[in-house]
Amino acid sequence: EKDGYDWFMRKEIFEQPRAIADSLLGRHDDSGKLQLDEIRMSEDELRDVDKIIITACGTAFYAGLVAKYAIEHWTRIPCEVELAHEFRYRDPILTRDTLVVAISQSGETADTLMAIRHAREQRAKVLAICNTNGSTIPRESDAVIYTHAGPEIGVASTKGFMTQLIACYLLGLYLAQVRGTRFGDEIASVVDELAGLPAKVEQVLGQADQIYALAQDLQDARSVLFLGRHAGFPVALEGALKLKELAYIHAEGFAAGELKHGPIALIEEGLPVFCVVPPPGRDLLHDKMISGMQEVRARGARMIVLAEEGDDAVDDYADVIFRLPKASTLLQPVAAVVPLQLFACELATLMGHDVDQPRNLAKSVTVE
Numbered sequence: 315e316k317d318g319y320d321w322f323m324r325k326e327i328f329e330q331p332r333a334i335a336d337s338l339l340g341r342h343d344d345s346g347k348l349q350l351d352e353i354r355m356s357e358d359e360l361r362d363v364d365k366i367i368i369t370a371c372g373t374a375f376y377a378g379l380v381a382k383y384a385i386e387h388w389t390r391i392p393c394e395v396e397l398a399h400e401f402r403y404r405d406p407i408l409t410r411d412t413l414v415v416a417i418s419q420s421g422e423t424a425d426t427l428m429a430i431r432h433a434r435e436q437r438a439k440v441l442a443i444c445n446t447n448g449s450t451i452p453r454e455s456d457a458v459i460y461t462h463a464g465p466e467i468g469v470a471s472t473k474g475f476m477t478q479l480i481a482c483y484l485l486g487l488y489l490a491q492v493r494g495t496r497f498g499d500e501i502a503s504v505v506d507e508l509a510g511l512p513a514k515v516e517q518v519l520g521q522a523d524q525i526y527a528l529a530q531d532l533q534d535a536r537s538v539l540f541l542g543r544h545a546g547f548p549v550a551l552e553g554a555l556k557l558k559e560l561a562y563i564h565a566e567g568f569a570a571g572e573l574k575h576g577p578i579a580l581i582e583e584g585l586p587v588f589c590v591v592p593p594p595g596r597d598l599l600h601d602k603m604i605s606g607m608q609e610v611r612a613r614g615a616r617m618i619v620l621a622e623e624g625d626d627a628v629d630d631y632a633d634v635i636f637r638l639p640k641a642s643t644l645l646q647p648v649a650a651v652v653p654l655q656l657f658a659c660e661l662a663t664l665m666g667h668d669v670d671q672p673r674n675l676a677k678s679v680t681v682e
């Protein structure tokens with residue numbers, strides 16, 4: 315059932331174009347109008363929402379971090395993202411007009427479940443984004459957007475994360491559509507971009523062999539850093555988590571702007587540093603990222619750069635470059651995470667670890 319792949323994880327990484335397409339299916343029409351009837355909240359209720367709190371754990375939490383950038387930009391509704399176990403125990407401010415979005419692949423994560431129970435007790439509305447039909451979290455929520463990744467067997471989440479991103483984008487765009495924000499005119503073009511994502515992910519998967527060669531070169535790494543900005547910051551966190559989980563090596567993701575506030579002290583000769591470069595041309599994000607990279611390179615790090623095709627500003631600061639297809643800043647994580655998934659899978663394989671069942675981890679964490 316691994317379809318010729320050595321691991322479920324690798325198979326699931328390669329299933330992502332299909333998983334994205336399935337998660338979009340039937341949720342928009344050709345004109346870019348979104349249909350999310352499954353939300354089961356009236357348009358009036360959706361218009362009344364004055365705060366969104368996204369809660370989740372692990373990789374699902376990182377999908378939530380990406381969602382915050384998109385949802386706030388598109389809807390102008392304040393959006394917080396919080397780890398479920400922290401949210402539950404800090405007496406968060408919740409009202410009837412708060413929409414709590416719980417993201418969970420399994421739908422059984424105890425920390426996330428406790429968070430939504432608490433939210434509902436406080437009369438907030440709870441919307442689940444979940445991959446498992448009929449699991450506990452959607453059953454206990456007011457509404458659910460199912461992701462259609464298909465069963466995810468590998469303990470490390472890949473297509474689960476990918477489809478969580480898609481569901482979050484759909485939710486943000488739907489809220490913008492219902493509420494008629496000033497972003498309204500652009501919804502159709504983002505929907506169009508979403509529809510083109512499976513082909514873009516396919517394009518990145520086509521570079522798998524180069525990524526595997528890099529893993530071969532970095533087999534002896536004891537520590538790896540990941541840098542990103544804006545929506546690329548959660549991608550950096552996710553790249554680091556994948557390495558911790560699978561290769562059992564120290565890995566950390568940083569917001570690139572934070573470097574000079576401390577982490578740059580970690581940089582030493584030969585340290586592998588992955589850089590997720592935002593697409594050029596938006597605000598000053600891209601240029602700020604490049605200047606951060608310049609600082610890191612100057613201290614001898616080994617620079618592995620993920621940058622958009624045609625972005626030659628990175629050339630001078632890269633030892634290895636993976637090219638990402640053109641995308642808007644908010645949607646770039648979809649393509650950018652793929653090389654990081656492939657890298658972790660391959661490195662762990664080369665190190666002789668069990669990729670599908672890493673030590674000390676379970677697929678769904680049903681205790682708090």
Ligand code: M6R
Binds near residue numbers: 374418419471
């Ligand atoms: O099933 P969930 O999405 O609620 O799981 C949340 C985390 O436990 C999960 O994403 C975990 O971090 C994965 N092992 C990451 O690969």
